[in-house]
Amino acid sequence: MSSTLDVDNDSPAHPGEHHDHGPSDKQYFTIFWVLVAITVLEVSTYWWDDILNADTEPVAVPLLIVLMVVKFFLVALYFMHLKFDRPILRRIFWAGMLTAIFVYVVALSAMNFWQDSGTVQFNDPPPAVSPPTTAEVGGATAGG
Numbered sequence: 371m372s373s374t375l376d377v378d379n380d381s382p383a384h385p386g387e388h389h390d391h392g393p394s395d396k397q398y399f400t401i402f403w404v405l406v407a408i409t410v411l412e413v414s415t416y417w418w419d420d421i422l423n424a425d426t427e428p429v430a431v432p433l434l435i436v437l438m439v440v441k442f443f444l445v446a447l448y449f450m451h452l453k454f455d456r457p458i459l460r461r462i463f464w465a466g467m468l469t470a471i472f473v474y475v476v477a478l479s480a481m482n483f484w485q486d487s488g489t490v491q492f493n494d495p496p497p498a499v500s501p502p503t504t505a506e507v508g509g510a511t512a513g514g
Contacts, residue, residue, distance in 0.1 A: 392454050401448050408437050
């Protein structure tokens with residue numbers, strides 16, 4: 371009694387190995403069109419103030435942040451294959467991502483929250499420069 375196996379011969383290193391890694395072409399195009407729609411919505415927020423004759427910033431900014439996160443996860447999970455990779459590769463990616471976010475938050479907070487840093491001269495304007503007197507001007511030209 372013999373049985374036939376349905377195997378893929380798409381691996382030159384390991385012939386006969388079955389590969390089920392990643393979404394199908396249809397899923398790729400579905401994700402692509404979702405990303406296009408999200409991008410169109412993001413770009414449209416530029417004109418919301420003019421179209422609606424109102425200040426849309428309180429709505430647009432949180433919406434843009436949510437759409438940014440959705441797009442990031444779609445790209446990372448499907449186009450970078452993190453959804454289908456081994457867990458160690460996902461952990462390496464997320465460790466790098468969390469480190470980058472931490473560095474960004476520290477740098478941003480340092481630039482925006484700690485401007486004065488306790489020095490009294492930091493925000494003071496520079497001292498006024500008085501125009502040169504004739505003695506200073508004459509002394510400079512006479513000596514040279």
